[in-house]
Amino acid sequence: MTHRITPELRLLMFEHHDYCSSCGYKFKEGDTSHSGYSKNDEPLYVCDDCDHLLEETAVRNVFMPRFYEIPPDKCKLWRYMDFTKFVSMLSMKGLYFARADCFQDIYEGAKGTLKNKSKWDQFYLSFFKELIMNPPDGSEVTYTDEEIESQAEKLLHDLEKGGINGKKRTFINCWHENENESEAMWRLYSSYLENAIAIRTTYKSLYESLGRNPSIKIGRVKYIDYQKNFAGVNDSFWCKRNSFEHEKEVRAIILDMHHLEKGKVIPCDLSQLLEEVFISPNAPNWFGELVNDVIDKYGLSIKVSPSELIQEPFF
Numbered sequence: 001m002t003h004r005i006t007p008e009l010r011l012l013m014f015e016h017h018d019y020c021s022s023c024g025y026k027f028k029e030g031d032t033s034h035s036g037y038s039k040n041d042e043p044l045y046v047c048d049d050c051d052h053l054l055e056e057t058a059v060r061n062v063f064m065p066r067f068y069e070i071p072p073d074k075c076k077l078w079r080y081m082d083f084t085k086f087v088s089m090l091s092m093k094g095l096y097f098a099r100a101d102c103f104q105d106i107y108e109g110a111k112g113t114l115k116n117k118s119k120w121d122q123f124y125l126s127f128f129k130e131l132i133m134n135p136p137d138g139s140e141v142t143y144t145d146e147e148i149e150s151q152a153e154k155l156l157h158d159l160e161k162g163g164i165n166g167k168k169r170t171f172i173n174c175w176h177e178n179e180n181e182s183e184a185m186w187r188l189y190s191s192y193l194e195n196a197i198a199i200r201t202t203y204k205s206l207y208e209s210l211g212r213n214p215s216i217k218i219g220r221v222k223y224i225d226y227q228k229n230f231a232g233v234n235d236s237f238w239c240k241r242n243s244f245e246h247e248k249e250v251r252a253i254i255l256d257m258h259h260l261e262k263g264k265v266i267p268c269d270l271s272q273l274l275e276e277v278f279i280s281p282n283a284p285n286w287f288g289e290l291v292n293d294v295i296d297k298y299g300l301s302i303k304v305s306p307s308e309l310i311q312e313p314f315f
């Protein structure tokens with residue numbers, strides 16, 4: 001294995017994650033994926049049967065499903081915001097990713113409720129002890145019971161510390177998945193209904209407008225009952241409490257170990273992202289014109305529509 005991974009190969013591995021790029025075989029947990037290059041130096045990400053196509057093997061991995069579910073390409077995503085946030089997005093030409101510890105939801109990144117923590121600790125203590133007592137073949141290190149105990153406790157402590165630090169390294173940008181406009185979202189995510197707007201995109205446009213970047217993961221949030229369940233070690237930022245289910249959230253997540261600010265702006269091709277902009281149902285007439293003017297000023301051409309909630313009914 002050469003461990004030579006070009007950006008093209010990395011992108012192929014990321015986008016094809018679940019399938020062999022040659023025969024389309026759907027990987028199962030525990031299968032081996034082979035990544036590398038053909039005779040013509042074309043990147044390949046293949047299954048055992050297609051392994052012979054590789055002239056150079058860069059890496060082999062044991063296949064693990066993603067920790068999050070990617071929505072369908074055409075799935076509609078919405079973001080409700082007040083006018084100042086919209087203008088700031090246009091002027092920065094990017095999307096704002098907030099640091100996970102700045103969210104109102106105190107369970108952001110949590111593994112479970114504190115009252116169940118001893119159960120979690122017990123599980124990982126036994127898991128770590130098992131690992132320490134069964135080292136890989138060839139290792140001759142033996143430990144006393146006390147050493148095993150204290151090493152397992154150290155690993156548990158590191159795991160907990162990693163969880164707490166993770167909140168400072170995880171940056172999130174949230175969307176609402178819905179075929180239609182939502183009255184509840186207008187109320188929830190725009191501080192003044194009068195000068196609020198909603199932007200609409202699709203999963204595919206969001207992914208592509210962020211530059212098809214393998215470092216940015218986009219997926220659906222899972223809603224779980226923390227009274228009975230834990231989030232996984234690797235998917236805690238993809239889980240929220242059941243009581244948030246109405247948000248039908250799709251989020252984009254990026255990790256950054258070195259960024260100390262409360263958020264970061266990720267460059268985004270707004271002309272690709274913004275498929276339509278909707279004006280708050282409570283906005284005065286002039287507000288729509290203002291939104292159009294601002295969009296013009298930033299050189300964009302985007303359809304601006306009134307909220308569908310104010311279309312006149314008949315009886």
Ligand SMILES: [Zn+2]
Binds near residue numbers: 021022050
């Ligand atoms: Zn194959």
